[in-house]
Amino acid sequence: MTEKPDQELVADDQDSVGHDIAEEDPAVDNKTTVMGDDARGITSLSWRFIVIVAALAVAGFLLYFVWVGLLPVILAILLSSVLAPVTSKLRSWKFPPALASISTLLGLLLIIVGVFTAMGPVVSRQGSQLWTQAEEGIDKLLAMSEDLPFNIDAEQIDKLVQDATSFLQGQMSSIASGVISGASAASSVLVTVAVMFIISFFILKDGDRFLPWVRKYSxxxxxxxxxxxxxxxxxxxxxxxxxxxxxxxxxxxxxxxxxxxxxxxxxxxxxxxxxxxxxxxxxxxxxxxxxxxxxxxxxxxxxxxxxxxxxxxxxxxxxxxxxxxxxxxxxxxxxxxxxxxxxxxxxxxxxxxxxxxxxxxxxxxxxxxxxxxxxxxxxxxxxxxxxxxxxxxxxxxxxxxxxxxxxxxxxxxxxx
Structure with missing residues (x-):
């Protein structure tokens, strides 16, 4: 019985890759160097990405705690960026900076109050009409439901309405707490708006001094x-x-x-x-x-x-x-x-x-x-x-x- 020759683990290289290795310096391997550089580059980018994500997470965490104080500042900057040309025009007419800023903000408030004041009688007059029309529409839907081919009993609908009313009565405490929280939210909105206008006043009055101050210290x-x-x-x-x-x-x-x-x-x-x-x-x-x-x-x-x-x-x-x-x-x-x-x-x-x-x-x-x-x-x-x-x-x-x-x-x- 003849012995089979040992099977080779590496076959002949069809593409002749590496046949010239003996002619090069064995200490120099260009491909290894390139792949090593790529790996180091990917590692460096990965660490930078992790650091950036961590920094954004920390910034978001801190933003959560300072958001109440930061929000009026952001809104004031947006408001002031629009009102600044008006204030500049008033100052060009020899208005003092404080008077120009106050006049601009008071003009804006007068416009807003005037619009909502004009809305009041319209809402009061047409709102009640709309509510009446909505009730009539619901009654029409209930009347139409009796003529539908489906088996919809009016007593069942009344029972659903009564159940909904009972549920609402049982939830009065929750509704009351919701009203209280809503009032608290409304007061928070009023405080935010008030602080926004105060900050806007100072930005419009002294905002042109900010950049020179930055250049002085930076x-x-x-x-x-x-x-x-x-x-x-x-x-x-x-x-x-x-x-x-x-x-x-x-x-x-x-x-x-x-x-x-x-x-x-x-x-x-x-x-x-x-x-x-x-x-x-x-x-x-x-x-x-x-x-x-x-x-x-x-x-x-x-x-x-x-x-x-x-x-x-x-x-x-x-x-x-x-x-x-x-x-x-x-x-x-x-x-x-x-x-x-x-x-x-x-x-x-x-x-x-x-x-x-x-x-x-x-x-x-x-x-x-x-x-x-x-x-x-x-x-x-x-x-x-x-x-x-x-x-x-x-x-x-x-x-x-x-x-x-x-x-x-x-x-x-x-x-x-």
């Missing part, structure tokens, strides 16, 4: 970077609020006009609600539209509700596809998908306030990232100082020593 290089970056963020926030206000006003005007023409009750009130809801992108417009359709259905019937739905869809399509992209692209330069994602995440984290602040926060982050990208390209000499749109304004009588000229000199020094 040094020239960091100070002028902060000046340009904060100027861009400030103008981005102002552009966002102004764009949202324009879009919301167009929505409110045409929808309110259409509701009035269709004879829908509370048309003026619904127009005001549409305006304020327009400051919450996507979600606000949908909510206001649903409310208008429901009121039209209860008051005027199915055909009128369908006409209201068609009106809202037409207005929102024109606004969403024509007006809003033009205004928001100039103000923020954010894609619609980023806006939708931001609103979704913001509403999930902080409700209505989160949905409202989501887009300004996203726009601020985008502004910071764009500025960093420009500075990287400038240092890499891919662009020059003349290619950067400097947003810092020119103040003072000497153009050569103006803030804009200082920022340009900083960019020239970085690119040299």
């Amino acid at each position: 040094g020239s290089t960091i100070g002028w970077h902060v000046t340009e970056l904060f100027t861009r963020v400030w103008k981005t926030l102002a552009g966002f609020i102004q764009a949202q206000a324009a879009v919301a006003f167009v929505d409110a005007f045409f929808i309110g006009l259409g509701l009035w023409a269709l004879g829908v009750p509370l048309a003026f009130v619904l127009a005001v609600i549409t305006f304020f809801a327009g400051f919450i992108p996507i979600i606000g417009a949908v909510t206001a539209g649903v409310l208008a359709v429901v009121i039209a259905l209860v008051s005027n019937g199915l055909v009128n509700a369908l006409l209201v739905l068609a009106l809202i869809l037409i207005v929102q399509q024109v606004e969403g596809n024509v007006l809003q992209p033009v205004l928001q692209s100039k103000a923020m330069g954010l894609h619609a998908a980023i806006v939708l994602l931001s609103v979704t995440v913001g509403s999930a984290l902080a409700g209505i306030i989160g949905a409202f602040l989501a887009v300004p926060v996203a726009a601020t982050i985008a502004t910071v990232l764009r500025y960093h990208a420009e500075m990287v390209s400038l240092r890499a000499r891919e662009i020059g100082p003349e290619d950067i749109d400097i947003r810092t304004g020119e103040a003072g009588d000497n153009p050569e020593e103006s803030p804009r000229a200082r920022v340009r000199k900083l960019y020239e020094a970085m690119s040299s």
